[in-house]
Amino acid sequence: MNRRTLLTSFAAIAAAIGCGTAQAAPPPPVTVFAAASLTDALQAVGKAYTQRTGVPVRFSFASSSLLARQIESGAKADLFVAADLVWMDHAQKAGRIDVASRSTLLRGRLALIAPADSNVNVRIAPRFPLTTLLGHSGRLAVGDPAYVPAGIYAQTALTRLGVWASVQGRLARADNVRVALSYVARHEAPLGIVYETDARAEPGVRIVGIFPEASHAPIDYPAALVRGGSGAARGFLGYLHSPAALAVFRRYGFRTAG
Known part of the structure; x- marks a missing residue:
C-alpha cells in the first residue's frame, strides 16, 4: 500500500468515526422558563416529550415576573411560559420574544383555599366576610401583589368584591404562588388565594x-420562543399545543385555550 493510498484510508476511517460520533451525540436540551403554577403539569408533558423524541427538556420554575426579568437580562432560555400576559408583554417589549411564536396556551381559575382539615365554609360574593374567617391574627397567603401574577389577580378580585381594604394589611406575601400554597398547607396561614390547579x-x-x-382579568398562560434560543425549542412548543399534551394539562385542571 503506497503512501497516498494509506492516507486516503486513514481519512476514510476518520470520517467514518466522525460520523459515528455525531450520530451518537445526544440532542441538545430545551430550556424552559415557566410559571411556578405549571410545575407538575409541565414536568409531566416534558417527560412524555423526551420519551417520544429523545430531546431532554430542562425547566426553571419561578414567578413569571422573576423569569421575565431574567430573560430581559439575557438569561439562557429557549422558551417562556408565563402565568399572565403582563410579564410576557414585558419580555416582548425588551425584544427578547419571538413575537410570531407567541400564543395563549392555557387558562386557569382563582381559588380560595384552607388547610385540608379546616371546616371553613363561605360563598365568595361581594363583601364576603374574609376578615372574620381569618380570625384574630390569621393572615391571608397570596403571591406578592406587587409583582406575582396570582397575587395581582387576587388583589383585583378582592377589590372588585369590596374586600381588599379590610385585608391588605393582613397578607402573608409569597415570592410565587407555590410558596403561598405551602403557607396554607403547613398551617402557617388559615386561608390563601392560589390557582385552582x-x-x-x-x-x-x-x-x-x-x-x-x-x-x-382572564388567567391566561401565554407561551413563546425566546429570541436566540435553541431551534429545538420550536418542536417542544408545537408539542405543547398537541392533543397529547393538552390532555395532560386538562388532567391537571387547566383549561385549554383552543
Missing part, C-alpha cells in the same frame, strides 16, 4: 371556593 396538586389544602371570573 395548584390547590388540586396539594393534598394539604382544600378549595373553599372559586372566585367569579368577572372579578379579575
Whole structure:
C-alpha cells in the first residue's frame, strides 16, 4: 500500500468515526422558563416529550415576573411560559420574544383555599366576610401583589368584591404562588388565594371556593420562543399545543385555550 493510498484510508476511517460520533451525540436540551403554577403539569408533558423524541427538556420554575426579568437580562432560555400576559408583554417589549411564536396556551381559575382539615365554609360574593374567617391574627397567603401574577389577580378580585381594604394589611406575601400554597398547607396561614390547579396538586389544602371570573382579568398562560434560543425549542412548543399534551394539562385542571 503506497503512501497516498494509506492516507486516503486513514481519512476514510476518520470520517467514518466522525460520523459515528455525531450520530451518537445526544440532542441538545430545551430550556424552559415557566410559571411556578405549571410545575407538575409541565414536568409531566416534558417527560412524555423526551420519551417520544429523545430531546431532554430542562425547566426553571419561578414567578413569571422573576423569569421575565431574567430573560430581559439575557438569561439562557429557549422558551417562556408565563402565568399572565403582563410579564410576557414585558419580555416582548425588551425584544427578547419571538413575537410570531407567541400564543395563549392555557387558562386557569382563582381559588380560595384552607388547610385540608379546616371546616371553613363561605360563598365568595361581594363583601364576603374574609376578615372574620381569618380570625384574630390569621393572615391571608397570596403571591406578592406587587409583582406575582396570582397575587395581582387576587388583589383585583378582592377589590372588585369590596374586600381588599379590610385585608391588605393582613397578607402573608409569597415570592410565587407555590410558596403561598405551602403557607396554607403547613398551617402557617388559615386561608390563601392560589390557582385552582395548584390547590388540586396539594393534598394539604382544600378549595373553599372559586372566585367569579368577572372579578379579575382572564388567567391566561401565554407561551413563546425566546429570541436566540435553541431551534429545538420550536418542536417542544408545537408539542405543547398537541392533543397529547393538552390532555395532560386538562388532567391537571387547566383549561385549554383552543
